[in-house]
Amino acid sequence: MKAIIIGYGRMGKEIEQILLQRQHEVVARIDAVPGVGDYTEISEEILKKADFAIEFALPTNIEENARIYANAQTPVVIGTTGWDNIRQDIAKIFEEKGTCMWGSNFSIGAHMLFKLTEKMASFYENIPGYDIMVNEYHHKFKKDSPSGTAITIGEKILNNTTKKKSIITDRLDRQIKDEELHVASVRGGMIPGIHTVTLDSEADTIELTHNARSRQGFALGAVLAAEWLANKKGFYRVEDFINEVLN
Ligand SMILES: NC(=O)c1ccc[n+]([C@@H]2O[C@H](COP(=O)([O-])OP(=O)(O)OC[C@H]3O[C@@H](n4cnc5c(N)ncnc54)[C@H](O)[C@@H]3O)[C@@H](O)[C@H]2O)c1
Structure with missing residues (x-):
């Protein structure tokens, strides 16, 4: 499947390795710092090139980005932390349109x-x-x-x-x-x-x-979660996916 990585830092790079190992294609890397990724911000046009997106960045523009993911209808796994106070608002966006899974721990x-x-x-x-x-x-x-x-x-x-x-x-x-x-x-x-x-x-x-030996466990969990999201709609928590894996 075609994937987009948002936040090309320590986690983003680890996720890229797992995506390639699992035969996915990385069509774009987005990072707010110019020169780090292929683009500095997401757009519907870029997202529509992919089957799913995985975001491990900072929550600076999380609400605006959530609307772009939802409008593009590209399922997104969000591992970014630090937006607990607006969780309900973000959930509402995806309950109306699009697909998202959020989790504070993907291992x-x-x-x-x-x-x-x-x-x-x-x-x-x-x-x-x-x-x-x-x-x-x-x-x-x-x-x-x-x-x-x-x-x-x-x-x-x-x-x-x-x-x-x-x-x-x-x-x-x-x-x-x-x-x-x-x-x-x-x-x-x-x-x-x-x-x-x-x-x-x-x-x-x-x-x-x-x-934990490395960040690999978090990255693998995020990629497996993205695969699990295929053909689903709405807002999910990582526990929805993990409980299915563990049971
Ligand atoms: N859910 C989990 O299992 C889990 C595990 C590890 C880390 N995290 C979280 O993932 C996030 C990233 O962690 P990291 O260790 O890779 O950090 P990092 O600092 O190494 O990388 C973050 C990258 O995101 C970029 N960035 C920041 N804001 C952005 C934005 N709005 N759009 C695009 N790019 C942006 C930064 O330039 C940086 O390159 C943090 O919020 C961290 O708490 C979650």
């Missing part, structure tokens, strides 16, 4: 971890004697902590047990309370991202770890 492995975390939390809920905790490692350049993925893991645990009531991300200078879930972060080296959920009792320890 299928990370979604497997989320599902397994829910199971771990239900064991914690039902089996006495265990405690549950989360820790994550990321490279020294990462500017935020904990990671968005660690927060999602924490929320999945809170949603699947009545025994933990809040997430604590601080260093503790006191004993942790039973109803507090500790989510700890370590920064250093070049680690792309390691997340571990631990169940611990007097008898044993059970650890569940997702270890």
Whole structure:
């Protein structure tokens, strides 16, 4: 199929590799910085040359771009983050016309971890004697902590047990309370991202770890999502696609 990449940065370049590996043709690369891609902005005319588009850029003109994708009727996968406040407005555009899938995490492995975390939390809920905790490692350049993925893991645990009531991300200078879930972060080296959920009792320890080696997992998930979107209409979330893959 013919594809267009919007945002030719770290993710855009990774996506291009996966597209080519999966026998797709990249007909245009769009990047806001002149000279980085083939064009600096999208248009209906360019989009109509492609069967689908994949956008991992910045959300500066997300609403205007959404209307252009919808009018061109070119299905688009949007991995761009940072537009939570206008999600409903964008969804409405695609519910009326066109096709879009949005997701904050396109890694299928990370979604497997989320599902397994829910199971771990239900064991914690039902089996006495265990405690549950989360820790994550990321490279020294990462500017935020904990990671968005660690927060999602924490929320999945809170949603699947009545025994933990809040997430604590601080260093503790006191004993942790039973109803507090500790989510700890370590920064250093070049680690792309390691997340571990631990169940611990007097008898044993059970650890569940997702270890991302590169951006490849996100890029592959986005390309598979674009293939899944063919012949669909409306606004989808990545979970709509991933749940089908995982089930
Ligand atoms: N959903 C996921 O699974 C996932 C995974 C990784 C990154 N992301 C998100 O993807 C986005 C890009 O990440 P990255 O690591 O590739 O960043 P990056 O900075 O390496 O690349 C972004 C590129 O987009 C270009 N750009 C910015 N605004 C643009 C616009 N309006 N139109 C066209 N091009 C534009 C920039 O010039 C840059 O080349 C970020 O929002 C990031 O949070 C999402």
